[in-house]
Amino acid sequence: MSAVATPARQSTGGISARTVNRIVIYGLLALFALFYLMPLFVMLVTSFKTMDEIQNGNMLALPQEPTFAPWIRAWSEVCSGLTCVGMKGYFWNSIKMVVPAVIISTLLGALNGYVLTKWRFRGATLVFGLMLFACFIPFQSVLLPMATILGSLGRFGVKLQNATGLTFGFGNPTVNLVFVHVVYGIGFTTLFFRNYYEAFPNELVKAAQIDGASFFQIFRRIMLPNSLPIIVVTVIYQFTNIWNDFLFASAYAGSGDVMPMTVALNNVVNTSTGVVEYNVNMAAAMIAALPTLLVYVLAGRYFVRGLMAGAVKG
Amino acid sequence: MSTVAETSITLTPEHDARPGATVRSRLQDALPKLVLAPSFAATIVFVYGFILWTIYLSFTNSKTFPSYAITGPRAYQRLWRWTFESDPPSSWYTSITNMGIFGFLYISICLALGLFLAILLDQKIRGEGVLRPIYLYPMALSFIVTGVAWKWFLDPGLGLEQTLHQWGWTSFHFDWIKNKDFVIYTVVIAGVWQASGFIMAMFLAGLRGIDGEILKAAQIDGATTFQLYRRIVIPLLRPIFLSALIVLAHLAIKSYDLVVALTSGGPGGSAWLPSNFMYEYTFKRNEMAVGSASAVIMLMTITAIIVPYLYSELREKPR
Amino acid sequence: MLRKLLIGTALASGVAFAAHAEDVKEVQMLHWWTSGGEAAALNVLKQDLAKEGFAWKDVPVAGGGGDAAMTALKAMVAAGNYPTASQMLGYTVLDYAAAGVMGDLTETAIKEGWDKSVPAALQKFSVYDGKWVAAPVNVHSVNWLWINKAVMDKIGGTEPKTFDDFIALLDKAKAAGVIPLALGGQNWQEATMFDSVVLSTGGPEFYKKAFNDLDEESLKSDTMKKSFDNLAKLVTYVDPNFSGRDWNLATAMVIKGDALVQVMGDWAKGEFNAAKKVPGTDFLCYRFPGTDGSVVYNSDMFGMFNVPEDRKAAQIALATATLSKSFQSAFNVVKGSVPARTDVPDTDFDACGKKGMADLKAANEGGTLFGSLAQGYGAPPAVANAYKDVVSKFVHGQIKTSDEAVTQLVSAIEDAK
């Protein structure tokens, strides 16, 4: 722990200097907390206001007659396109896509990091460098070629279906999204795990080898159980990124039955015409953001710990 | 000790080299590479393959759809010409100058603010557990979620300016979002709001990882708090600066929805970033060749910045 | 968990395919009509189809006036998963038709008599290479003024007939302390207003030559310069916060009486309708001064894709229902636009709608029906967006004089052609 001694500890001025110091520090921290909270605050108060109050009142004012109606509407009535079932219907769509994508990309990242640090081979660094640089590709420029490939996979799925009666997920929009997010997520997950495993003692792997553990046994019994901090970081990172993705989701899974939360929210919020129900929009936005918010708030403490454990090094 | 020898556990008899063992051991040797192969292959195809595809398209006459007849570097010639059209500014000129302003401010403010908050939060603060998620949560939200709130806040008729006017400070003016010369700074504000907490967490982790004895030694040497941070702590955080730089650079380059959600492109397109340019030309204006060329230039710029860093970082730790 | 999910989705899709053995009684529809009034209007079509036994698979992608939807469409087409139909605008239909991904509705069109009832100007976009590839849903007209009647009465204004009248009216409003002109400072809104200004300043012939034929002489003429000067005059009447404002917020300013007038397409009427305002008593609809007799239009179309045989029946049903007189009437009453065929009775329409229909008919017959450049019906998207760039930069001051604006317009359009 660094815990740099507060200036007061060395100052000879005694209590008053220390107190002033603390007040300044807490004041600054509180000020920034306000800055960070502001948009959330606006969204929250707005979501509890009536439309009248929104149009005539102050953005920052607390609701005079708080109402839950916007939340109820957003949850169960609001329309995305012609389907008016509220946001609740899209939760499961998102979960169905996010959970496998996060699990697979994290697992692959862990395996890759394990190979790249504990089973180094000639060119391993180059392989890692190439995978890392891949994180920087702008997604807009892969949208179309990826669609082409997904399309061919889909047609392959139809052939499979004709032959075997099952598509094995080829051509399924949710599976497609999982695939895309895994492909463009492994760069980051590999980076996280590689940096973490870089500091992981080699001798443990050697000892396990002598103990007769196989490649996968070492991974499952030795590496994974000792990777909790970095798993937390990776899962949080992947979960938020994938949950919040709009570009791929709208392009590959735009139809109502598979549409993830963000696309639905966009359809609710981004109406090109018509009366804008800001309170409902805000409530819908809050609902869509709830899982990621929850993840950050609940796992925030482990997040910093995980970062400490190696994710931020080089 | 002989007691242990007596128990002499009978192990499964795997000592002898059975026929086929060499094949198996060869498979064992190849296993790590086999495990890595799918990820690597996917990266090669879906990233580098697509980059090649984009480069190819930038030399064609692709409009709405890809066309595969090479027609020369016309797209680059246009971009090159636009690079120097500053008055009135071409969209490309606006995009790249904005990238310069935004990239510089966004990265430097995030780093400075992140470090500053991390240092404050590291002073044995009561309520750290409450403050940390408050600083961190913006990273969890997409701008589809927060865009409207930000638009409101920055709008002089609805947001901060109006609020302060209502509270009696009528001379206050904050209309950057309406001003073609200042709108990019509002993008910086929102961008900093989103990412600085995350950077704070990275620095906080770094601070917590510093060996306390070094600090004690420095204090005994008579360093003031300021000197302590400037001369000891901050230099020790160097690897974190570099990681944070990578994270921020990648976020800055991908900042597309930020501009759209906040400003819809800004007055007269004055808030565009290169990613907006690329999207507009590829998908909206049906000038896929120009869009591809701009993507290639973006990638080349990233390469010029990131590759030297990757090279030095990955070379420093040979084994 | 994961395995279950994967198998689950695989099974689900398997089951879906199994049902596709014969004709698929389903239409897949990509659109960006997600807001209340539009969605309600589209729902009419959904129900019409449901009566005939066709299911409606909704693919709504809102945002950017169809930008996000068009991106999704491009991805779908690249993947080879054509939707049954997609909402599309003007030249985009032709682009997709040229790429060979559109279907052929000619048989239905002839049977239903579309070629006679749909205005020729619209057929330019719905027919490619002699084949019907799209079903027009409506005709919007952009050269309208939307005026708050209470404010108009208060300042004692009358319908402006010329551009100078309009300026005088705006001055009156300014003197009375209301915001004269409600404008949303987004490039398409500014350019949409400029469409009307050019038509008003240069007349129908000039508009056609400059903005539909892209005639360079006209584009760099003094008339065009004067048009920019007129635009500059109008911009002096907007409030300082106009930049970046959504169009419906500008409309709301007129509805609430904060502003006198908005220059906007007839989709603005949907906002007045939604606010329960009545034309003639609460608000007034006039043609943009000096443009009466001409109609600058845009039109929403349902582009029909080359779907597999087993989906063609559903597609034909969709197209037929779209252009049926009953749907055309019901839909456009809600949407604020006018029917895409000229033989629909105007009984259900309000005063503004009736005028719009009459104007369209007259303009169609008189050859004064022009595509809106701002709305993508005057020229392909590359040109249209270059045009919007120039207008917007002029409004926001990156381009400082009308001389410079004309030069920029010519070179930008030349560049984009």
Added chain:
Amino acid sequence: MAFLEIDGLKKRFGAVEILKGIDLDLEKGGFLVLVGPSGCGKSTLLNTIAGLETITEGEIRVDGRTINDLHPSKRDIAMVFQSYALYPNMTVAGNIAFGMEMRGVPAGERQKAIDKVAKVLQIGHLLKRKPSQLSGGQRQRVAMGRALVRDPKLFLFDEPLSNLDAKLRVDMRIEIKRLHATTGTTIVYVTHDQIEAMTLATKIAVMRDGEVQQFGTPAEIYNNPVNLFVADFMGSPAMNLIPATIGSNGSGFSVVMEREARQPISLPLGNAPAGLSAFQGKPIIFGVRPEALTDPEGAERNASNIARADCHIEVIEPAGSDTFAVTNLGGKAVVARLRADAKIQPGTVTPLAFNLTKAVFFDPATEKRIV
């Protein structure tokens, strides 16, 4: 036939040769210590025996069986690591049993084996703890327990004591020695600490730059170093290596050492090695261990060849059991080991006794010993 045989072992990483042809053998029940400065290849050599690193050339045989290409787990070895390498996520019992678990040993048998080892190493009360809850010494014991439970043909130790404090290190050294004595297992042990090497080994291999400099019993290595490096490396305080020349005094040779501001010392050599004759009048390195350079009263009584010379004492280091005196010969600080109660003051001139029976001579050019 020896139990462990290493023939012509080479290891290359790309163009760099880490091990340059190692030949070693060890009898059953022997204790081989690989010693050398860091980077000499001793750990690599151990890793190749363990199978943790492949070899480029050569052969390793254990009990007559070539194990070159066997997986580490099939070589019937156990290894104790410098960092102990205890699996942090498992209990002590889990750590000890992991290898058996991997081999599919039934749970009941595993428990029996754990109990036995725990009893021997007195770690029974720790079995349920995690490694993070153990002290350094306890971890060391657990690491040994993990190795012992396998009852391997060959034990490998990779600097097992270097992470312990000085006192614990001595205790554990004795423990290992006792373990070796009671079980009679064959051990290969890597260390950079020459005291460990001397105290534990039955055979020592001194390594440098990927080559074995000398291979022999501790006594051989100590008394008859083959070259300057071995002489310098083994022993603490290190052997005095003094630049000198060989003179002749009619009846035999003498060794002449320059001194600052004084007459050179000339010591007559009674039983000079034969090779020395070629060096007459030429410079050599004269090697004498501190314990062979004492105060005349403390000198070995029955040594056949003792020479005296007056030396100027610069520094005195009383170390309790001995007193070390530093003088300057041939331009180098030379350490003499005196009795604890020797009455010598720094700055004085005192006669010192050189036990020339134990002296060795090196050729400065080849650094090899002159025999």
